[in-house]
Each structure stands twice: as structure tokens, then as C-alpha cells.
Amino acid sequence: xxxxxxxxxxxxxxxxxxxxxxxxxxxxxxxxxxxxxxxxxxxxxxxxxxxxxxxxxxxxxxxxxxxxxxxxxxxxxxxxxxxxxxxxxxxxxxxxxxxxxxxxxxxxxxxxxxxxxxxxxxxxxxxxxxxxxxxxxxxxxxxxxxxxxxxxxxxxxxxxxxxxxxxxxxxxxxxxxxxxxxxxxxxxxxxxxxxxxxxxxxxxxxxxxxxxxxxxxxxxxxxxxxxxxxxxxxxxxxxxxxxxxxxxxxxxxxxxxxxxxxxxxxxxxxxxxxxxxxxxxxxxxxxxxxxxxxxxxxxxxxxxxxxxxxxxxxxxxxxxxxxxxxxxxxxxxxxxxxxxxxxxxxxxxxxxxxxxxxxxxxxxxxxxxxxxxxxxxxxxxxxxxxxxxxxxxxxxxxxxxxxxxxxxxxxxxxxxxxxxxxxxxxxxxx
Amino acid sequence: xxxxxxxxxxxxxxxxxxxxxxxxxxxxxxxxxxxxxxxxxxxxxxxxxxxxxxxxxxxxxxxxxxxxxxxxxxxxxxxxxxxxxxxxxxxxxxxxxxxxxxxxxxxxxxxxxxxxxxxxxxxxxxxxxxxxxxxxxxxxxxxxxxxxxxxxxxxxxxxxxxxxxxxxxxxxxxxxxxxxxxxxxxxxxxxxxxxxxxxxxxxxxxxxxxxxxxxxxxxxxxxxxxxxxxxxxxxxxxxxxxxxxxxxxxxxxxxxxxxxxxxxxxxxxxxxxxxxxxxxxxxxxxxxxxxxxxxxxxxxxxxxxxxxxxxxxxxxxxxxxxxxxxxxxxxxxxxxxxxxxxxxxxxxxxxxxxxxxxxxxxxxxxxxxxxxxxxxxxxxxxxxxxxxxxxxxxxxxxxxxxxxxxxxxxxxxxxxxxxxxxxxxxxxxx
Numbered sequence: 001x002x003x004x005x006x007x008x009x010x011x012x013x014x015x016x017x018x019x020x021x022x023x024x025x026x027x028x029x030x031x032x033x034x035x036x037x038x039x040x041x042x043x044x045x046x047x048x049x050x051x052x053x054x055x056x057x058x059x060x061x062x063x064x065x066x067x068x069x070x071x072x073x074x075x076x077x078x079x080x081x082x083x084x085x086x087x088x089x090x091x092x093x094x095x096x097x098x099x100x101x102x103x104x105x106x107x108x109x110x111x112x113x114x115x116x117x118x119x120x121x122x123x124x125x126x127x128x129x130x131x132x133x134x135x136x137x138x139x140x141x142x143x144x145x146x147x148x149x150x151x152x153x154x155x156x157x158x159x160x161x162x163x164x165x166x167x168x169x170x171x172x173x174x175x176x177x178x179x180x181x182x183x184x185x186x187x188x189x190x191x192x193x194x195x196x197x198x199x200x201x202x203x204x205x206x207x208x209x210x211x212x213x214x215x216x217x218x219x220x221x222x223x224x225x226x227x228x229x230x231x232x233x234x235x236x237x238x239x240x241x242x243x244x245x246x247x248x249x250x251x252x253x254x255x256x257x258x259x260x261x262x263x264x265x266x267x268x269x270x271x272x273x274x275x276x277x278x279x280x281x282x283x284x285x286x287x288x289x290x291x292x293x294x295x296x297x298x299x300x301x302x303x304x305x306x307x308x309x310x311x312x313x314x315x316x317x318x319x320x321x322x323x324x325x326x327x328x329x330x331x332x333x334x335x336x337x338x339x340x341x342x343x344x345x346x347x348x349x350x351x352x353x354x355x356x357x358x359x360x361x362x363x364x365x366x367x368x369x370x371x372x373x374x375x376x377x378x379x380x381x382x383x384x385x386x387x388x389x390x391x392x393x394x395x396x397x398x399x400x401x402x403x404x405x406x407x408x409x410x411x412x413x414x415x416x417x418x419x420x421x422x423x424x425x426x427x428x429x430x
Numbered sequence: 431x432x433x434x435x436x437x438x439x440x441x442x443x444x445x446x447x448x449x450x451x452x453x454x455x456x457x458x459x460x461x462x463x464x465x466x467x468x469x470x471x472x473x474x475x476x477x478x479x480x481x482x483x484x485x486x487x488x489x490x491x492x493x494x495x496x497x498x499x500x501x502x503x504x505x506x507x508x509x510x511x512x513x514x515x516x517x518x519x520x521x522x523x524x525x526x527x528x529x530x531x532x533x534x535x536x537x538x539x540x541x542x543x544x545x546x547x548x549x550x551x552x553x554x555x556x557x558x559x560x561x562x563x564x565x566x567x568x569x570x571x572x573x574x575x576x577x578x579x580x581x582x583x584x585x586x587x588x589x590x591x592x593x594x595x596x597x598x599x600x601x602x603x604x605x606x607x608x609x610x611x612x613x614x615x616x617x618x619x620x621x622x623x624x625x626x627x628x629x630x631x632x633x634x635x636x637x638x639x640x641x642x643x644x645x646x647x648x649x650x651x652x653x654x655x656x657x658x659x660x661x662x663x664x665x666x667x668x669x670x671x672x673x674x675x676x677x678x679x680x681x682x683x684x685x686x687x688x689x690x691x692x693x694x695x696x697x698x699x700x701x702x703x704x705x706x707x708x709x710x711x712x713x714x715x716x717x718x719x720x721x722x723x724x725x726x727x728x729x730x731x732x733x734x735x736x737x738x739x740x741x742x743x744x745x746x747x748x749x750x751x752x753x754x755x756x757x758x759x760x761x762x763x764x765x766x767x768x769x770x771x772x773x774x775x776x777x778x779x780x781x782x783x784x785x786x787x788x789x790x791x792x793x794x795x796x797x798x799x800x801x802x803x804x805x806x807x808x809x810x811x812x813x814x815x816x817x818x819x820x821x822x823x824x825x826x827x828x829x830x831x832x833x834x835x836x837x838x839x840x841x842x843x844x845x846x847x848x849x850x851x852x853x854x855x856x857x858x859x860x
Contacts, residue, residue, distance in 0.1 A: 024580070024722065035579065035647075118761055137722065137723040137726060139573045139577030146569075148739065148743065149465065149743055213767070218765050221769075224767075232853055233853065234852070236782070236812075236822070237780075240782065241855075260768030260769055269780050274860040292454065294730065296729065296731075297727075298726070299729070300725060301723070301724045301725070309578065317576055331544065331643045331644065335648050336648060337691050338648075340692045350676075352666070392666070394670045396674065425697050425699050428681060428699070430700065430701065430717075
């Protein structure tokens with residue numbers, strides 16, 4: 001396989017996401033090459049200033065010559081990460097016209113020119129992939145284009161702007177007013193110095209235009225989507241909403257209604273127990289309703305570093321198209337998984353015991369656990385039964401080894417004062 | 431396009447899922463045909479008893495002759511929905527050896543024979559798709575095979591058995607003991623008459639073997655996965671867990687640890703505010719952690735009718751492979767979306783006003799709203815300000831039309847007793 005020509009990738013842009021994508025593609029090239037059965041090679045990175053070093057990217061790969069890469073017949077995949085409308089659109093068109101697959105994270109480009117660019121991809125029989133344009137690393141574009149395709153989608157409800165969700169979460173938790181919460185978000189880097197694009201709902205509108213177009217198979221123009229930001233919300237509104245049993249969220253909503261599609265971005269009162277009401281901080285979540293699936297929910301980090309996951313997934317999918325033929329070996333056939341025995345698990349344990357209600361019993365149990373290097377985090381004595389002179393003990397341990405716990409419990413069970421080990425349950429801190 | 435040969439699909443099995451998949455494929459054949467640009471045709475359905483009618487499936491399609499379909503060169507895609515190990519495995523092998531794509535919902539087959547079958551698919555350059563084998567309609571197999579492929583997955587934590595999650599939810603909410611909760615689940619059809627496969631964690635173990643194999647790119651054998659069911663849990667454990675700040679869930683867990691992979695299915699104490707702790711009833715949820723993505727969460731109905739969504743998504747993906755060439759037109763280029771104006775939105779409204787604190791003001795406001803056919807669901811009078819002689823009113827309306835609300839608020843604003851309309855926020859009941 002090593003003798004086959006590598007799949008060549010050109011990156012347009014090396015800003016935050018672009019530099020990260022380049023670094024990871026290079027750092028993990030062996031892993032990705034094995035997955036594909038063909039080397040995956042970064043052929044060049046188009047930047048404005050080649051003298052500025054990019055961590056993990058060889059300076060020799062940096063170039064200002066976009067046309068050179070876009071017209072290079074050896075380049076198979078073009079990854080557009082400029083983050084602006086132009087020259088992104090023109091370069092994407094040029095790449096596709098030259099028969100190259102295109103991957104983009106550009107929500108503005110896809111919201112404004114998506115249907116036209118998808119048509120061009122179709123004409124040239126290439127892929128145009130844009131998983132990273134909505135929801136950062138959360139898989140949502142591919143699910144809409146593939147996994148949910150059997151459905152008539154009736155509604156999308158989404159939290160797709162991390163900045164506003166962070167601000168609204170702060171307003172909810174701390175009773176802060178909008179201006180204060182925004183200021184803090186800016187200090188922490190969760191909001192831009194000029195936050196208008198986020199807090200006025202424009203960013204969410206771009207993303208909703210993309211999601212709604214895919215879900216309803218018709219181009220939804222962002223200008224046709226009603227938009228209202230979060231700037232008018234006050235601490236009082238959050239207090240009253242909570243009293244009434246509601247949370248306040250900025251939702252992007254699109255649904256089929258009589259006569260067409262209703263699409264809107266605005267603050268909503270959402271019942272406190274609705275799944276989206278519990279999505280806090282910079283997390284994103286997209287809920288899709290369809291005739292077959294019912295309701296399905298995708299949740300995760302909506303921006304920043306995880307975006308790299310989506311961009312590279314698209315690169316790998318495009319590389320698969322370049323290679324063609326056999327589907328890749330997702331499960332290696334010759335390397336069996338090495339499973340670690342349960343005895344080696346290290347976690348915390350909940351232990352419930354029934355013991356004779358007399359002094360010194362806990363000390364004996366604690367000693368046996370201690371001998372096995374299991375330390376106790378907390379003990380609660382519960383429900384003394386006068387008739388049988390027994391009491392129930394609930395012990396939470398610190399982290400311990402499963403084998404030690406099992407052995408210690410065997411010893412504990414033999415104590416004459418221990419009537420029964422009622423249950424022991426492993427703890428999973430997440 | 432109509433003159434092109436249709437893509438032919440053969441179904442093996444017409445039990446609950448099989449009959450549903452057949453019915454929907456036939457009912458929505460025009461929609462799916464448009465999406466593919468080629469007709470999608472059900473060529474035959476293999477059943478044991480052809481005399482038993484299946485709703486929505488022409489009796490002429492039913493046959494007992496599996497070999498006839500498996501060897502028919504006109505059949506492109508074979509959908510295996512037998513729900514048992516044999517003859518499913520043999521028929522899948524035969525189909526792939528004959529160059530047909532195979533779609534299956536069979537967790538047992540994929541857990542036991544997945545790596546071998548995937549290798550056979552690779553040899554024959556066909557797709558083997560099994561989205562429906564885990565998590566019902568929730569997209570999780572395709573995300574692991576594609577969208578998250580750029581990641582080194584470090585851990586999977588999943589609620590992938592609806593029966594046990596239903597029982598545990600009932601035990602949590604009602605303080606019920608296991609036997610009672612199981613009995614009720616059986617009465618409601620959420621548990622089988624013989625529930626062992628679910629309540630002993632075997633079903634979850636099959637599914638975890640599939641997920642872990644994909645996530646770690648190595649065959650994880652189900653027998654190597656530690657398994658413990660929920661039968662020993664008591665109402666007392668739930669009470670103590672709640673007191674300590676934990677929920678109890680049956681989790682399927684797989685993670686990379688020193689020396690290999692740890693994989694296990696057993697009840698766990700989970701912090702009450704962990705996302706998986708809030709997944710209740712028959713819902714499923716799968717959480718994946720990776721080096722690029724951080725943590726992402728997929729949630730939805732894990733069984734029953736939604737499974738049809740996953741099976742047909744795989745059929746459509748396989749059909750796409752049959753057709754080859756151009757990617758499908760996900761967004762129609764010529765049919766613009768018909769967006770309904772915001773004025774036509776019908777929803778409930780939260781309205782906050784500052785009014786002069788004197789008798790009769792609310793009556794005047796209520797009259798103006800009533801004239802516009804907006805009825806009030808509740809009113810709270812808040813924070814009277816003695817100094818300014820004003821009070822704050824919070825009104826929740828019943829469903830009303832946006833245009834009417836906007837008009838009515840203009841009239842309300844003109845009342846001399848109304849000092850300010852502080853905010854109005856739309857309500858989204860979900």
C-alpha cells in the first residue's frame with residue numbers, strides 16, 4: 001500500500017481551526033493512513049503570511065499561492081477554513097470545477113450559497129462536506145444527510161450558539177443581568193469583543209438556514225428566518241420564568257406548519273424539564289423530530305477545538321471517496337482487543353450491609369477494608385431494627401481495586417456481627 | 431430517470447420490524463425514489479407463512495424462497511430482519527458473496543460475527559450496514575464509523591437497554607421494588623414475559639460488543655465483557671443513592687485503560703446531575719469521549735418503531751452505493767422553501783409589564799387582550815414599588831396568534847396606566 005499515491009489534502013487558511021486541523025492531520029497521519037489503507041498527506045497550507053510559524057506544521061508547507069494548489073492535479077481534497085465569505089466561495093468553486101472534493105467549516109458560505117455549491121458538487125461528481133459548519137464537533141449534518149433521511153422531518157429545535165447559551169446559563173444561575181453576564185463571557189473568551197453576531201442571533205440564523213435546508217430538502221434563506229437576540233432579557237425575566245416552571249433559552253426553531261415552513265431564532269420560555277432546558281454553558285444541542293424516529297437529540301461541544309473532529313471526519317470521508325472501491329476496515333480483523341479483567345477495575349464502591357446493632361462492628365469492618373487498602377469516604381447508619389437488634393450500614397469507599405473489594409467483602413461477610421451484605425454497586429463519576 | 435432499472439430490495443423476515451420496514455418502504459416509495467433519483471422497489475419479502483397478511487405489503491411479494499431472492503441478480507440490497515442468529519448469518523454471507531449490499535438490525539449476529547462479516551463485505555466490495563443493531567433509531571453506528579473517526583475514542587458510556595432503564599426509572603420515581611417494577615413493565619409491554627435477556631444485561635452486552643469494536647477498531651468479544659444485571663437492586667438502594675446525590679442506572683461502559691480495554695455492563699451509582707442520570711424511561715443514550723471531540727451525546731428512542739428509521743437510512747445509503755456516481759441532491763435546487771411569516775406563529779406568550787398600581791388596570795389590559803382573542807392563562811402581580819406607585823405584572827397567555835399579540839400589545843402600551851411593556855417572550859412547550 002505504501003507504494004500507492006497518497007491522498008493529498010490542501011488547506012485554505014490557518015487560523016485557529018485551520019492551524020489545528022493541519023497540526024492534527026500531520027500528527028495523526030499514521031493512524032489515519034492505516035484507517036484508509038493509503039497515506040493521507042497535507043500537500044500545502046494557504047496563508048496570508050508564510051513567515052508566521054504554525055505549531056506542528058512544517059514551514060515548507062505554508063504558501064500564499066492558492067491557485068497553485070487549487071489547480072494542482074495531485075491535490076484531491078481542498079479544506080476551506082478561511083472563516084469569511086470571500087475568497088472562500090470562489091476558491092471552493094474553483095476546487096470543485098477542478099474535480100476536487102471540498103470540506104468546509106464555513107457557516108456563512110453554506111447558509112448563503114449552500115444550494116448552489118451543492119449543485120456544483122453534483123455536476124462535478126465530487127463531495128461537498130460541511131459537518132463543522134453547525135454544532136462544532138457534534139455530528140448533525142451527516143445524520144441529516146444520511147441517518148435520518150428515511151424520515152419526514154417535522155421539526156428542529158436547537159441550541160446552536162455557545163456564546164448566548166453561556167450568557168443565559170450565567171443569568172439563570174447567578175441572577176445576573178445581560179450586560180454583566182456578557183462582560184464576564186468576554187473576559188473568559190466565550191464572547192467576542194464585538195458580540196453582535198452572537199447575541200443578536202445572527203450566527204444561530206446562519207446555522208438554522210443550513211439545518212432547515214437539509215431537513216426540509218429545500219433552500220431556506222437566512223433572511224427569511226425571523227431573528228431576535230437576547231439583549232432585552234433581564235434578571236427579572238429569569239426569576240419569573242423559574243417561578244412559572246420555565247427556563248429561558250435562545251432556540252433556533254424550524255418546523256413544518258400549514259402552508260410551509262416556520263423558521264425563527266428568538267428567546268423562548270422552555271419547560272424546566274424539557275431536555276433542551278438542561279443544556280447549559282457553551283454546550284450545543286440539536287433535537288430533530290421525524291415521522292419514523294420520533295425525537296432524537298444530539299449534544300456536545302459546539303465550537304472551538306472539537307470542530308477539528310468534524311473537519312477531519314469529512315476529510316477522511318472525502319479520502320474514502322478518492323480511494324473508492326472497498327469500504328474501509330473499521331474493525332481490524334487480526335488484532336484482537338485486549339480486554340482487562342474486571343478484577344483490575346478501579347472505582348468507588350457503594351456497600352450496603354445489615355449488621356448486629358452493637359458497638360465496635362463498624363470498627364471491625366473498617367479494619368478489614370483498611371487491611372485491603374480500601375479507604376472509607378462516608379458511612380451512614382440507617383434503619384435500626386429493634387426487634388432483630390440489627391442496623392443497616394451504607395459505606396461509600398474512595399477509589400479501590402475491584403479484586404481487593406471482592407476479597408475484603410468475603411472477609412467482612414464472615415464476621416459474626418455481619419448478617420448480610422445487602423448489595424454493592426460500583427460508582428461511576430462522570 | 432423513470433426508465434432506469436429500479437434498485438431492488440429483498441427483505442428477510444416480516445416480524446414487527448420487518449413488516450414495518452416493508453410497509454414504509456412501499457408507502458414512501460415516491461419520496462425515496464425522488465431522493466435517490468431512481469425507483470426503490472421491494473422485490474420480495476421472505477416469511478415462514480405466506481398466508482398471513484401483512485398490512486401495507488402486497489401478498490404477492492411474500493415468499494418462502496429465500497434462496498431465490500439471495501441468488502437473484504436483480505436484487506441489489508438484502509435487508510436481514512429475522513432477529514435470530516440462524517439462518518440470518520448464512521443468508522447474509524450468501525447475499526454478500528453474490529455481490530449484494532446487506533442491511534441488518536441483528537445485534538446478536540453483529541456481536542458474534544461482526545468482524546468476520548465485515549471482512550466478507552470488504553472482500554466482496556459491498557456494504558454491510560447495521561445502524562439499527564444498537565440504539566434503535568438513534569444514529570450511533572454511522573457516527574462511530576464516520577463522524578467520530580478522526581478521534582481516538584477513550585470511553586463509551588451508554589444506556590442501551592430500554593427495558594431495564596424503564597424499570598430503574600420506575601424504581602427511582604415510585605420507590606418500587608424490582609419485582610413490582612418488572613411486573614408493571616411486563617403488563618405495559620416494555621418487558622418480555624421471559625425478561626432474563628434484558629434484566630440480566632445480556633442484551634446490553636451484545637450492543638456494547640458492537641460499539642466497543644467500532645470505537646476501538648478491534649473485535650471486542652461479548653463473552654469478555656463483564657456482565658451483571660439489575661435483579662439484586664432494592665428500593666432501599668435507590669433511597670440511599672438519592673440521599674448521597676446519585677441515581678442508579680444500568681450502564682454499558684467501555685474505556686481505554688492501562689494495558690487494554692475495560693468493558694462492562696452493570697448497575698452504577700451515577701451523580702444525579704450527570705447527563706446520563708437524566709435519561710429516563712425507555713429512552714436510550716450513548717455518550718462517546720474522544721481526544722478531539724471531548725464528549726458527545728446521542729439520545730432518543732432505543733427500540734420499536736423508530737428502528738425503522740435506522741433500517742431504511744441504511745437501505746437508502748446502500749441504494750446510493752448501487753447507483754454510484756453523483757452524490758444525491760439533498761437540497762432541491764428548484765423548489766424554494768415556502769416560509770410562513772412570523773405573524774402567523776401560534777404559541778403561548780409571557781408578557782411582563784410595569785403598570786400604575788391602582789384598581790382596574792388589569793381589567794383594562796385583559797379587555798384589550800380579550801378583544802384580540804387572546805386569553806390569559808395566569809397573571810402574577812409582582813414587586814409593587816411604593817415610591818413610584820407602580821407594580822409589575824407577569825401575564826401568561828393561552829395559545830394566540832403572533833400578529834394579534836403584537837397588535838394587542840400596541841393598544842396596551844397606549845393605556846395611560848401602562849408605564850412600560852418590559853418584555854414579551856414566546857413559550858415553547860416541548
